[in-house]
Amino acid sequence: MNYSLGNMLGGAGALNPDKLALNLQFATDKTLTARRGPTPVFTRASTATHVGPTGLIGHAENLAIYSEQFNFYTESGNIVYEGSNLATAPNGTLTADRIRFTGGTTGSLLRSSTGAFAGSKVITLWVKHVPTSDVVGAAFRLKFGDAVSSDFTATTQWQRFEFVTTDNASSFLGIVAPSTGSTQTFDIWGIQYQRGTFSTEYLPTTTAAVYGARFDHDPITLACRGLLIEETRTNTGLQSEAFDTSTWDLGAGRNLTVAANNITSPFGTATADKLTVGATTTIYQVVQATPTLTSGTTYTVSGFFKANEVTRIAIYATTTATLPVSAIFELTGSGTVVQTSFGTASIQRFGNGWYRCIITGTAGASIPTSIRISPVTGTSTTYTGNSIDSFYAWGYQFEIGAFVTSYIPTTTASVVRSADLCTITGANFTSFYNQSEGTFYAESRPSTVNGTTTAFGLSNGTSNERWLNRFTQNEQVTITSAGTESALDALNPVAGTLYKVATAGKINDFAMSINGLAVVTDTSQPMPVVDRAGIGSALAVAGGGSVTIASIRYYKKRLANVKLQTLTA
Numbered sequence: 001m002n003y004s005l006g007n008m009l010g011g012a013g014a015l016n017p018d019k020l021a022l023n024l025q026f027a028t029d030k031t032l033t034a035r036r037g038p039t040p041v042f043t044r045a046s047t048a049t050h051v052g053p054t055g056l057i058g059h060a061e062n063l064a065i066y067s068e069q070f071n072f073y074t075e076s077g078n079i080v081y082e083g084s085n086l087a088t089a090p091n092g093t094l095t096a097d098r099i100r101f102t103g104g105t106t107g108s109l110l111r112s113s114t115g116a117f118a119g120s121k122v123i124t125l126w127v128k129h130v131p132t133s134d135v136v137g138a139a140f141r142l143k144f145g146d147a148v149s150s151d152f153t154a155t156t157q158w159q160r161f162e163f164v165t166t167d168n169a170s171s172f173l174g175i176v177a178p179s180t181g182s183t184q185t186f187d188i189w190g191i192q193y194q195r196g197t198f199s200t201e202y203l204p205t206t207t208a209a210v211y212g213a214r215f216d217h218d219p220i221t222l223a224c225r226g227l228l229i230e231e232t233r234t235n236t237g238l239q240s241e242a243f244d245t246s247t248w249d250l251g252a253g254r255n256l257t258v259a260a261n262n263i264t265s266p267f268g269t270a271t272a273d274k275l276t277v278g279a280t281t282t283i284y285q286v287v288q289a290t291p292t293l294t295s296g297t298t299y300t301v302s303g304f305f306k307a308n309e310v311t312r313i314a315i316y317a318t319t320t321a322t323l324p325v326s327a328i329f330e331l332t333g334s335g336t337v338v339q340t341s342f343g344t345a346s347i348q349r350f351g352n353g354w355y356r357c358i359i360t361g362t363a364g365a366s367i368p369t370s371i372r373i374s375p376v377t378g379t380s381t382t383y384t385g386n387s388i389d390s391f392y393a394w395g396y397q398f399e400i401g402a403f404v405t406s407y408i409p410t411t412t413a414s415v416v417r418s419a420d421l422c423t424i425t426g427a428n429f430t431s432f433y434n435q436s437e438g439t440f441y442a443e444s445r446p447s448t449v450n451g452t453t454t455a456f457g458l459s460n461g462t463s464n465e466r467w468l469n470r471f472t473q474n475e476q477v478t479i480t481s482a483g484t485e486s487a488l489d490a491l492n493p494v495a496g497t498l499y500k501v502a503t504a505g506k507i508n509d510f511a512m513s514i515n516g517l518a519v520v521t522d523t524s525q526p527m528p529v530v531d532r533a534g535i536g537s538a539l540a541v542a543g544g545g546s547v548t549i550a551s552i553r554y555y556k557k558r559l560a561n562v563k564l565q566t567l568t569a
Contacts, residue, residue: 018439018563019556021432022424024535027226027443027550030215031201037554038428040535042213045418047195048230049407050214055222055351056268057395057407058196060212062203063114064123064173067191069206070097070109073174077106078181087187090126090158096189098130099175101140107177110143113193114209115171120269122199123163123173124192129154130185139178140186144193145169151178154186162199166269197268213422214406216548219266219350225445226550228406229536231543232419235408236291237301237371237398241265242411243273243286250370253287265394266304266354272394274308277375277385284383285374290398291414293323293363301371302358302404303396304350307331309389312338312376315359322369325361328376331391339379346404356395358404371398403448403495405546419542422535429532433458434556436527437506441567443550444501446471449493453545455501456552457534461541465528468538469501471547477503477512481526488512488520498550500568506558516569519561 022037033039052058066072071084080100087096101107121144129138139151147167154161173193175186190202203212216228239247244258256275265272277284293299305313316326320342327345330336335347335355343361350356374381375391383389395407408417424432444455451472459466468478476499477488491514493499503512510522534540536547559567 018559020553021434021556022552022554024552026215027224030224032213032227032422037432038424040422040424040533042420042422044211044420046416047211048214048417048420049409050228051217051219052196052198052200053217053222053224054198054268055217055219056197057266058198058200059194060200060214061194061209062192062205062212063209064191064193065114065205065207065209066111067205068095068189070099070188073109073111076108076110078102078104078177079107079109081109082185087128089189096128096187098185098187100185101177101183103181103183105177105179105181108143108174110172110174113171113173117195118168119195119267119271120164120166120197121193121195122197123165124160124199124202125175126158126160126189127152127154127175128158128187129156130187131156132185138184139180139182140184141176141178143176144173145171148176151180160202164197213420219348225548227422227536228548229420229422230405230417230546232417233399233401233405233408234414234416235397235399235410236414237288237396238410238412238414240396240410241271241273241394243275243393248286248288250287250289253285255282256284256286258286263306263392264352266350272306272392274390274392276390277310277383277387279385279387281382281384283374283381284385285372287318287370287372288396289370290323290368292368293366295363295366297400298360298362298402299323299325300358300360300399300401300404301325301397302356303373304354304356304394305329305331306353306355306392308391310375310391313357313391314374314376314381315357316341316372317361318370318372322365322367323361323363325359327357327359328379329355329357331355356404360402402450403546405447420536421542422537423540424533424535425531425540432554432556433530433533435529437558439502439504439555439557439559439564440469441500441502441551441553442469443498445498445548445550446493446495447546447548448495449473450545452538452543453547454534454536454538454543455547455549457538457540458528458530459532459534459539460528460530461532461539463539465530466538467503467505467528467530469503470538471545476501476514479505479510479522479525479528481528484525486510486522486525488522490514490517490520502559502564502567504558504561504564509558511561511564513561513564513568516565519564521561
């Protein structure tokens with residue numbers, strides 16, 4: 001093979017003949033780190049949930065502050081903190097600290113984290129054993145609150161150790177001496193604390209918690225779908241996991257017996273409630289008031305349910321003239337919407353027999369109403385009671401919007417999930433982008449087709465200069481130059497469908513193929529002048545919509561039309 005400089009720069013027979021300059025494989029790699037080109041910058045101002053690799057719901061966050069600065073932690077007992085930045089960390093930087101247990105079982109290095117949350121949590125820490133002449137072991141333990149792990153054994157190679165606990169005594173966490181009480185030395189780095197039963201990609205912190213990118217998974221096949229980008233939403237449904245509270249007894253209307261924290265929820269912890277009918281034939285229900293609605297505004301109601309003896313449930317508004325939502329759901333097999341009387345309903349299957357039931361409607365009046373959840377026989381909410389039949393409930397959500405978004409837990413107050421923002425700007429952008437010609441490829445799955453959901457956007461920060469792959473009817477790619485817009489259209493997108501879109505362009509020569517379909521062209525559009533990339537956003541600012549992005553590639557040349565079809569087939 002010819003490795004001459006000319007070939008390596010992209011000439012005939014080159015190693016990179018298509019001039020691939022950006023390669024982001026979110027679904028495969030489950031990281032923001034680019035295989036080629038700059039790694040995008042991600043921010044979100046709040047925590048958020050997603051479906052993890054086990055099919056359970058968890059948080060992408062690090063609530064452990066000073067995750068690489070253990071000089072801010074407190075030594076106690078038989079331990080010596082030997083210093084900071086003494087060893088090369090797993091990421092190749094000189095940022096790992098060193099500790100030494102001096103015998104006994106009381107040694108600890110701990111500090112308080114951001115909040116002590118109820119339920120399951122995961123503590124992870126990178127540890128490497130450092131052999132010395134007086135070392136008699138390589139064991140240690142992790143601690144959160146009053147909970148202490150069993151002994152872990154480190155090697156002379158970096159390993160990430162994980163401890164799952166439900167302890168809520170306090171938020172103190174860190175490393176403690178092993179149960180054997182032996183003398184040993186370790187390099188440590190990158191402690192992380194997050195809610196859930198599984199760990200996610202390490203997120204470095206200093207003085208505050210950090211909320212990270214979410215790599216969402218199919219809850220049944222467990223395949224990674226890619227980077228989840230969502231608009232901001234608020235769950236105004238209260239006590240989302242506590243159907244035994246007075247919030248769910250509006251007007252003394254609750255006549256289902258609720259056994260709290262009865263079985264394992266989609267979060268992986270025993271936080272789902274059991275709802276059991278009484279002895280009489282009646283309409284059984286739990287009921288919660290909505291906030292004051294706004295006429296003309298669309299709302300989406302959702303919850304997670306699991307069958308027991310009861311296999312069908314209904315979600316409906318007390319006054320459907322105020323909020324037209326009413327549907328019956330079958331909680332077996334793949335899950336079925338049995339009947340929709342008002343609104344638009346859907347159902348999503350999760351693992352372990354759970355289903356997320358969803359219904360959307362547009363308010364007809366600016367007043368409150370209430371949402372009721374009832375067991376169903378056939379298509380009737382009148383149920384023949386026997387004091388035995390039951391079903392399970394967890395994760396109620398009431399949000400403004402025409403589509404459901406990731407679950408937002410609540411207790412006594414509404415909770416906001418901030419918007420995701422992922423961008424490439426400044427010198428990082430100019431390092432991969434070619435203003436005169438280029439091709440971008442995006443593989444993504446829109447959660448909604450609303451005209452704002454975008455997989456990949458190049459722009460100058462305004463709508464006058466942009467090149468977008470977004471999802472709307474009659475338009476999958478938009479090119480705008482000096483305010484003049486051209487739209488390329490090959491099909492009508494459907495929410496939840498995976499689309500592979502490749503668009504090539506240079507002055508008066510644009511082309512697009514989607515899912516291997518015939519190429520659509522435009523021969524009169526100038527190249528837009530752009531200086532930033534938004535991943536999941538049109539103008540590199542937080543926007544509307546929701547999309548899961550499996551991969552993005554950018555080539556610094558206008559690829560041939562036939563190549564566009566090949567890429568997307």
